Amino acid sequence: MPSRKASLALLLASVAVYVAALFHDAFCVEGRCSDWPSWTILLFGALALGGTLANLAWLANPVLFAAWILTWFGERAAAVVTALAALALASSFILQKTVVVNEAGLDQAITGLERGYWLWLASTAIACAAAVAAGKPPARAV
Numbered sequence: 001m002p003s004r005k006a007s008l009a010l011l012l013a014s015v016a017v018y019v020a021a022l023f024h025d026a027f028c029v030e031g032r033c034s035d036w037p038s039w040t041i042l043l044f045g046a047l048a049l050g051g052t053l054a055n056l057a058w059l060a061n062p063v064l065f066a067a068w069i070l071t072w073f074g075e076r077a078a079a080v081v082t083a084l085a086a087l088a089l090a091s092s093f094i095l096q097k098t099v100v101v102n103e104a105g106l107d108q109a110i111t112g113l114e115r116g117y118w119l120w121l122a123s124t125a126i127a128c129a130a131a132v133a134a135g136k137p138p139a140r141a142v
Contacts, residue, residue, distance in 0.1 A: 003133050003135055004074070004134075004135040004136070004137065006133045007071060007074075007130050007131075007133040007134045007135060008072075008130075010126055010127075010129050010130035010133060011068060011071050011072065011127070011130040013126050013130075014068065014123045014124075014126040014127040014130055015068065015123075017119050017122050017123040017126060018064070018119070018120065018123035020119050021038050021115075021116045021117075021119030021120040021123060022037070022038045022039040022042065022116070023037065023038070023039070023116075024037065024038055024114060024115040024116035024119060025037060025038070025114040025115065025116050026038045026041055026113070026114055026116035026117040026120065027093075027099070027110055027112060027113050027114055027116075027117055028110070028111045028112035028113075028114060029099065029101055029108040029109060029110055029111060030108050030109055030111060031111060033112065033114055035101070036101065037116065038116035038117075038120065041058070042061060045058035045061070046058060053092070053096055054092075054093055054096030054097075054098060054099035054100075054110065055099060055100055056089070056092070057089055057090055057092050057093035057096070059089050060086045060087075060089035060090040060120075060124060063082060063085050063086040063089060064083070064086040064090075064123070064124055064127055066082050067079055067082040067083035067085075067086055067127050067128075067131055068127060068130075070082055070131070070134075071083070071127070071130045071131045071134045073137065074134050074135055074136035074137050075134070076131065076132075076134040076135070079130075079131035079134050080128070080131040080132055080134075082131070083124065083127045083128040083130070083131040084128055086124045086127065087121075087124040087125060087127075087128055090120060090121050090124045091121065091124075093113075093117065094113070096110060097109060097110060098110060
């Protein structure tokens with residue numbers, strides 16, 4: 001049963017976990033893990049969208065933002081679909097072997113997933129729960 005309070009609490013938790021993820025490394029390539037804190041990936045990740053399939057996982061960010069907005073406005077069905085799409089995109093990174101990490105466009109082997117990635121993934125999962133619990137905001141009296 002939809003619950004506005006539960007949905008908003010989960011939404012806040014999703015945003016908080018997302019913000020926490022921004023201050024940690026997301027992944028390692030060829031033994032290097034501290035070159036790209038998650039906030040830099042958020043800012044510049046779109047530049048590598050044509051790189052590898054792993055780079056497409058960046059699209060989970062705007063999809064997640066849309067899910068948050070839909071959840072906030074109580075658009076349950078659209079929020080659930082959007083949040084699940086964000087989770088699928090974010091999860092797809094796990095299956096990838098290489099990622100483009102520089103302006104040269106050369107891909108490098110992914111050698112590990114770090115705390116920033118797992119927090120980001122958790123944020124999308126929490127957003128799914130928030131969307132499922134989404135209820136309409138109370139109507140305002142005119």
